Amino acid sequence: MSQNPPTHTEPGPRRPLLARTADRAFFAAAMLVFAAGIALHLAGSRAPSLTVFAIALRWIGLALFLPVALRLRSLLVWTFYAMIAGVVLGLDAPHIAGQLRFLGDLFLRLIRMIVAPLIFGGIVTGIAGHGELKGVGRVALKAILFFEVVTTLGLLLGLVAINLTHAGAGVALPAATQAVAPAAHSETWQQLILNIFPENIAQAVAQNQILQVAIFSLLFGTALATLPESKRAPLVTVLQSLTDTMFRMTKMIMVVAPLAAGAAMAYTISTSGLALLASLAKLAVTYYGALAAFILLVLAPILVAGRISVRRFAAAIGEPAAIGFATTSSEAALPLAMERLEEFGVPRWIVSFVVPTGYSFNMTGSSVYLTMAAIFAAQAAGIHLSLGEQLIMLATLMLTSKGVAGVPRATLVVLMASAADLHIPSSAILVLLGIDTLMDMGRSAMNVIGNCMAAVVVARWEGELGSPAQTA
Incomplete structure (x- = not known):
């Protein structure tokens, strides 16, 4: 266990059964009324007279949910409530909702501000302060092995799912005159390795190159660990205080997470609308169905095999995953995820090394989508791919996806980079833009879950997984 793990204020005493039952009833009623309001909105184009009734139902559903959110005092519940409120605002007040994007951008800036010092302090104090120098190499290999196995299974599952539903068949492609985004250039494996190492640590921090910061921290911590105790101790103490301060700052920033x-969500709905997202609903259903299968067939069995409580793990990563889902950024959930993992019993030095590594090597949620999106684009373009060609596509995507997990809309970058090699027209990939935000929610949440799970599994693999931290 790490020293002085960050504390987490739990809710008060367990509430009476009657109160919990009332909360469930209010929540169920709120969701039913809200869903009815959304359904009537989708039918509004055929029956304009339903518009006022639909608006009333959405706001009534929002009002019914409010007492539950206020009583539970949970970041997860508040985030979910804020997302529902964002949908309502985006539909009913799009002009106002369209001006709110800066709140999400502000939250992401605050998160990026603390990521580099948090990772630097965590890795250096873990290596130099806890004598874990010999274990770093083993942890690195085990983490990368975990990421490779899990993402490969995700790619295979996405391939199977899209071949079962044929969601891309019959999709109308954009006009040929539509501007096509330039494709990114695929990097060689030598360039990928070279880009892991920073040539300027200040530049790496400024560009938010998480893996480069982690590599610098690893080397710095290793060098510091080789110094005599008298020279090492003062700096380790300062860096330990820095890390603890960053965790405290995380708590402060997370207060505004639901608002962000x-x-x-409000901005997304106001600009894209529900009708545009509904046009690709079959692909969305296929993807989220595949994610559910991925959790049940891959992730849950790994936790069971590692003798890790599935229920306790789900409770620990629920809030970080919700933040990743709502903000479509797994990076936004990084500080809170690191804090929850320490509370779960994962040593800080393992958390601080495995989780940042995952931001370049792990695309758990994105891997399920990558092959699915590529086959969808091929189906939309009327291209029939044999099983052998699909397996070659899988191998190509496996290689081109490395090193871009932290890039916004990384899957579109990978698909554009691989389009020429896969003989898929860029116009077919552009079809995915209409639904990419909705899909990116699931991708980001699953990437957060995958990174957290890797840290827990590696800690168990190393025999370092302790008991949950006792909270105040």
């Missing part, structure tokens, strides 16, 4: 999530 709601603003991001």
